[in-house]
Amino acid sequence: MQHQIPTLLRNIGEFQLAEQQKVKATDVSEKSLNQLVSYVDIESEKMLVEGLLRITPDAGFLTEEETTSIRNEEQYWIIDPIDGTTNYLFGHTKFCISIAFYELGKPTYAAIYVPADNELFTADKDGAYLNGEKFKCSSRTLSESLIATGFPYYKFDEMEAYLSTLKDLMQKTKGLRRMGSAAIDLAYTAIGRFDGFFELNLSPWDVAGGAYIVQQAGGHVTDFQNEENFVFGNNILAGNHAIHANLLKLIKSKNF
Incomplete structure (x- = not known):
């Protein structure tokens, strides 16, 4: 798996980069308020499902664009073909x-490819790992x-x-950043470009891969209630072990 997936993701990434300058406004639809999708999302997901089925033929899928109905509760992929679709459609990287x-x-394996x-x-x-x-x-x-x-x-x-x-964190930290992709935010938290997120x-496909990468890098991931329902529970808090408790205390005080 570890040897086949990088090639698959890089091939799909090449397709996405090639298509980014070709997407027109007429190619984009709105699934719901500010939830954009284009043919690139759909085609990327189809390529992902097809490629992952070759690697794990018995697996099921939970996907953002719902291009497949294959299910298997014992083993399955949670996939997002483009996390940061709005960035993509506006020409950002x-x-x-x-x-x-x-x-x-x-989770037993995760990958995020930028x-x-x-x-x-x-x-x-x-x-x-980053590039191995x-x-x-x-x-x-x-x-x-x-x-x-x-x-x-x-x-x-x-x-x-x-x-x-945000007001409190602006005064207690070196700064805040908003990348427009939860998966990238989590990957960057895992490697130390950020310290918390x-x-x-959010949806499961936004966070499943990144959360596991943070955990395997030695970080701590919970939901806002300090429970483990962060993949399916709608909110997530990730950070290194030095700050997670402080972030959790602050967030709990806001009564989300």
Whole structure:
């Protein structure tokens, strides 16, 4: 698996980069408020499913664009063909392919590929890797940290709590960043480009791959209630072990 998947992801990434300048407004539709999709998302997902079935022929799938109905509760892939579709459609480079393989309800492999940077983040039972080189999370404290998040873009009922959290973190950290791709935010948290990440209103395919990479890099991942329901539970908090507890305390005080 570890040898076949990089080739698959890089081939799909080449397709995405080639198509990025060709996508027209008429190629884009809105699934719901600010949830954009184009033929590149659809074709990328089909290529992913086809390629992963060759590698794991018995696997099922949980996919963003619902191009397949194959299910298998014992082993399945959670995949996002383009995490950061809005970035992609506006010509930005921070988008990625994110996949995670689950066996008996637990992740055993994950990969996030950022085509524009040719960076492949992976994780397995032995650790986390960037282009094959093993890495660990940072050990910076909250006052030393750079924190990533995502802005609400389709659900706004917790806006006040969110803005209050941002206000506090602006004063307690070195800064905040918003990349526009939760999967990239998590990969960057895993490798120490960020020290923590939190976001609301996410889907399993947004976080499954990145969360496992953070964990295998030595980081800590929970939901906002300090439970483990971060893949299917709609919110996620990830960070190195030096700051996770402080971030959790702050977020809990906002009553999300």
